[in-house]
Each structure stands twice: as structure tokens, then as C-alpha cells.
Amino acid sequence: MTYYADLTPYTYDTDTDTDRSSPGPGETDGPASPASRAFRGLPQVNVGWLARVRPYAKGDAPPGLVDALKGMQHTHRVQQTRGYHFCPWCAARLLGLVGARDNCPRGSAEIRVIGEGIVYAAPELITHYVEAHGYAPPAEFVRAVLASSG
Numbered sequence: 001m002t003y004y005a006d007l008t009p010y011t012y013d014t015d016t017d018t019d020r021s022s023p024g025p026g027e028t029d030g031p032a033s034p035a036s037r038a039f040r041g042l043p044q045v046n047v048g049w050l051a052r053v054r055p056y057a058k059g060d061a062p063p064g065l066v067d068a069l070k071g072m073q074h075t076h077r078v079q080q081t082r083g084y085h086f087c088p089w090c091a092a093r094l095l096g097l098v099g100a101r102d103n104c105p106r107g108s109a110e111i112r113v114i115g116e117g118i119v120y121a122a123p124e125l126i127t128h129y130v131e132a133h134g135y136a137p138p139a140e141f142v143r144a145v146l147a148s149s150g
Contacts, residue, residue: 003051006138010044010121013079013110039112039119047141048126052088059136068149069111069127076111076148077124084108087125089133105132115144 002012050056087105107125114120120141129135137145 002049003054004046004049006047006049006057006141007045010046010119012046012049012121013081039114042114042117042119044112044119044121046122047120047137048122048129048135050088050129050135057136057138058134060134061130061136062142062146064146064149065142066127066131068145069130071149072111072113072145073124073127076113077109078112079110081108085123085125087128087132113141113144113148115140120144 004010004012084106085108090104105125105128107123107128109124111122111124111126112119113122122137122141126135126137130137
């Protein structure tokens with residue numbers, strides 16, 4: 001996965017002509033689904049695009065954050081890709097073990113969270129990074145996640 005520093009402008013997959021999100025109940029697949037229309041026109045910034053060779057902020061997750069992110073993997077999922085990427089820390093730890101890839105967390109989409117006049121774009125593995133590797137996302141992202149889930 002590509003590394004981007006937190007809160008830098010989102011540039012990873014900026015194709016806005018089509019929405020590759022999974023349609024939810026009552027939605028149809030295709031351009032400008034309700035999920036993508038909600039954040040059109042707002043600036044998007046990166047959160048949680050981590051790399052094993054780069055340091056990242058660590059700390060205990062605030063109460064409710066992991067559960068809220070788990071829910072958002074279903075309700076706020078966008079930019080589904082055809083391939084997937086593995087957690088860089090778990091993949092390195094499991095390297096060489098038979099079946100390691102089957103047991104390594106992986107992601108193939110992103111989530112979007114709307115904050116105050118901004119959209120946070122995160123890989124869906126952000127939940128795993130917070131829960132298993134102590135990643136501490138920026139406070140404004142945490143506030144937006146908790147406000148969106150409540």
C-alpha cells in the first residue's frame with residue numbers, strides 16, 4: 001500500500017467519474033451513488049495510510065472508536081479495488097509460514113468520513129491498525145468517526 005502522511009491532501013484514487021463502492025440497500029451501482037454524493041466538492045485528506053518503514057502516532061483507542069470503524073467498513077466503504085493489500089506488520093511477521101497470507105488481515109477498499117467541511121479518506125485496514133497495532137489517528141478524524149456513528 002502507498003504511504004501518505006496524515007491530513008495531507010488525498011491523491012491516491014481521484015477518479016470521481018465512477019463510484020466503485022458496494023451498493024447498500026436501496027442503492028444502485030454506478031456513478032454518483034448516494035454514498036459518494038455526500039462528500040463531492042469537499043476537500044479530502046488522508047488518514048491511516050501507513051507503511052512499515054515509517055513511524056506513526058501510537059496510543060490507546062478512545063472508547064467506541066474500534067467498534068465505530070468496524071461498522072464504517074460496511075456503511076462508509078468506497079473505492080473498492082480488484083486487488084487487495086496485506087497489513088504490512090502482520091505480513092512481515094508471518095513471512096515464510098505456510099498459509100500466512102490466509103491469516104493476514106487485508107483490505108481492498110477505503111472508507112470516507114465527513115468532518116467539519118472536510119472528508120477523511122482512509123484504507124479499510126485502519127480499523128486493524130488501530131486495534132492491533134496501536135495506531136492513533138488524528139483527533140479530528142476520531143471526533144468525526146464517533147460523531148458519524150452515534
